[in-house]
Amino acid sequence: MHQSEYPSILLENAVEEFAKLPGIGRKTAMRLALHVLKQRNEDVNLFGNTFIKLKNEVKFCKICNNISDKEVCNICSDSSRNHSTLCVVENIKDVMAIENTGQYKGYYHVLGGIISPMDGIGPSDLNIQNLEHRITENKIIDEIIFALPTTMEGDTTNYYIHKKLKDYRLKFSVLARGVAIGDDLEYTDELTLGRSIINRIEFS
Amino acid sequence: MHQSEYPSILLENAVEEFAKLPGIGRKTAMRLALHVLKQRNEDVNLFGNTFIKLKNEVKFCKICNNISDKEVCNICSDSSRNHSTLCVVENIKDVMAIENTGQYKGYYHVLGGIISPMDGIGPSDLNIQNLEHRITENKIIDEIIFALPTTMEGDTTNYYIHKKLKDYRLKFSVLARGVAIGDDLEYTDELTLGRSIINRIEFS
Numbered sequence: 001m002h003q004s005e006y007p008s009i010l011l012e013n014a015v016e017e018f019a020k021l022p023g024i025g026r027k028t029a030m031r032l033a034l035h036v037l038k039q040r041n042e043d044v045n046l047f048g049n050t051f052i053k054l055k056n057e058v059k060f061c062k063i064c065n066n067i068s069d070k071e072v073c074n075i076c077s078d079s080s081r082n083h084s085t086l087c088v089v090e091n092i093k094d095v096m097a098i099e100n101t102g103q104y105k106g107y108y109h110v111l112g113g114i115i116s117p118m119d120g121i122g123p124s125d126l127n128i129q130n131l132e133h134r135i136t137e138n139k140i141i142d143e144i145i146f147a148l149p150t151t152m153e154g155d156t157t158n159y160y161i162h163k164k165l166k167d168y169r170l171k172f173s174v175l176a177r178g179v180a181i182g183d184d185l186e187y188t189d190e191l192t193l194g195r196s197i198i199n200r201i202e203f204s
Numbered sequence: 205m206h207q208s209e210y211p212s213i214l215l216e217n218a219v220e221e222f223a224k225l226p227g228i229g230r231k232t233a234m235r236l237a238l239h240v241l242k243q244r245n246e247d248v249n250l251f252g253n254t255f256i257k258l259k260n261e262v263k264f265c266k267i268c269n270n271i272s273d274k275e276v277c278n279i280c281s282d283s284s285r286n287h288s289t290l291c292v293v294e295n296i297k298d299v300m301a302i303e304n305t306g307q308y309k310g311y312y313h314v315l316g317g318i319i320s321p322m323d324g325i326g327p328s329d330l331n332i333q334n335l336e337h338r339i340t341e342n343k344i345i346d347e348i349i350f351a352l353p354t355t356m357e358g359d360t361t362n363y364y365i366h367k368k369l370k371d372y373r374l375k376f377s378v379l380a381r382g383v384a385i386g387d388d389l390e391y392t393d394e395l396t397l398g399r400s401i402i403n404r405i406e407f408s
Contacts (some may be wrong), residue, residue: 005304007278007296008271014258017251021236032225034297036255037262037271044259047221048252051240054218055248058241067212067241074211092211093234100209 011037063134065110065127067092075099075108082106083138087145088131088161090114090154094147106145109134114148114157123160131161135168143171150177215241267338269314269331271296279303279312286310287342291349292335292365294318294358298351310349313338318352318361327364335365339372347375354381 006012011033018029036044060066061073068074075081075095085106089095095108111126135141144165148154162172178196179188188196210216215237222233240248264270265277272278279285279299289310293299294317302308315330339345348369352358366376382400383392392400 005300007299008262008273010258010262010273011271013254017254020251022239023232023235028227030297031227033255033258034295035226037259039259041259045256047224048254048256050217050221050252051237052249052252054214054237054241055243055245058212058214067215069212069214091238093238095211096209 061110064108065112065130066095066108083140085143085145086131086134086141087147089147090149098147106143111148111157114151114153115160116153126157128161128164132164135165135170142169143173146172146174265314268312269316269334270299270312287344289347289349290335290338290345291351293351294353302351310347315352315361318355318357319364320357330361332365332368336368339369339374346373347377350376350378 006015014033014036015026015029018024018032019026021029024032036047039047057069059068059071061068061076062071063076064073066073066075070077082105085104086109087098087104087106088109088111089098090111090113092110095110098104098108109127109131111128111131113121113126115121115123115126144161146158146161148157158174165172176199177192178199179185179193185193210219218237218240219230219233222228222236223230225233228236240251243251261273263272263275265272265280266275267280268277270277270279274281286309289308290313291302291308291310292313292315293302294315296314299312299314302312313331313335315332315335317325317330319325319327319330348365350362350365352361362378369376380403381396382403383389383397389397
């Protein structure tokens with residue numbers, strides 16, 4: 001039956017490639033492949049080559065490990081930011097999310113993942129060595145903000161980094177967790193609501 | 205704000221390309237671009253080139269317009285099929301769906317769309333001319349099965365083709381529409397349920 005399923009091996013290959021992407025099933029992959037087929041040649045060339053170019057030419061900032069088109073990213077090369085705080089994040093999406101708030105003016109350190117024994121990711125797979133290096137090199141840093149996920153893996157990573165850096169004169173902080181602004185209490189999960197009571201702040 | 209949103213123009217381009225795909229929003233596009241970035245170089249090259257290869261090398265069967273790797277598709281080159289019936293479908297997904305039932309052994313004719321004035325698609329944009337040509341060339345064909353969507357556009361297309369071919373000695377049929385096997389009546393839409401009563405068949 002397999003032979004008759006796809007009338008063309010080229011189409012089958014394209015479906016397979018789309019289906020390798022996370023969250024894309026075979027039906028969606030088929031729809032996407034047929035969409036690509038309908039586009040003009042130059043648009044399909046652009047489509048395919050964009051990913052090849054991304055993979056081959058993208059750089060990772062040699063200071064913070066953020067994605068960049070240059071050796072040092074836009075954030076690390078901006079000397080007007082607050083040199084005393086370093087925000088530790090899992091990946092570049094987190095950098096973008098925090099940057100979009102406009103509330104943080106310090107620098108970042110992108111780990112490129114979190115410690116996850118289940119997935120075979122240990123400290124040596126992450127950009128942790130370089131974090132200690134940055135702190136020994138740069139005496140101005142006085143606060144490390146952990147902005148990792150509130151999962152066992154995130155907590156483990158916080159703990160590991162804290163243990164590694166606790167002998168330096170540093171303040172360690174984590175993001176406040178609580179009921180999202182605008183959210184109804186009845187729809188907030190118990191863990192978050194409980195945490196927001198424990199960590200309540202003075203009314204002003 | 206746009207500048208700070210993406211730390212890399214290469215990444216931004218990749219996100220843009222994914223977001224051009226139907227049903228892929230910017231957030232998903234970002235997730236997919238970061239996924240691609242995590243893959244090995246050779247896998248990304250394969251990914252990108254597969255679509256370029258599909259677009260540049262794929263052929264459309266010169267008889268039925270089905271997608272194919274050859275001049276004539278596997279179905280049209282299979283002489284053991286029933287030469288007297290021709291099933292008219294909108295696109296190659298429909299061919300695949302009908303083939304997967306294993307219930308149809310005739311040949312196909314792929315229009316490559318349906319008549320849709322709203323989208324600026326007229327009869328001349330479709331593979332209709334060639335359908336008449338097939339019928340005049342091949343006297344064995346005695347039945348045309350319309351398997352187009354039950355929409356105004358589908359009905360218009362059926363009507364247009366029927367009008368064009370009605371002077372040939374041909375039987376015209378459409379797919380039976382009714383309550384899907386296993387479906388509850390209460391969840392079947394009124395139009396389908398109504399049609400299934402009108403087109404009821406003898407109990408045997």
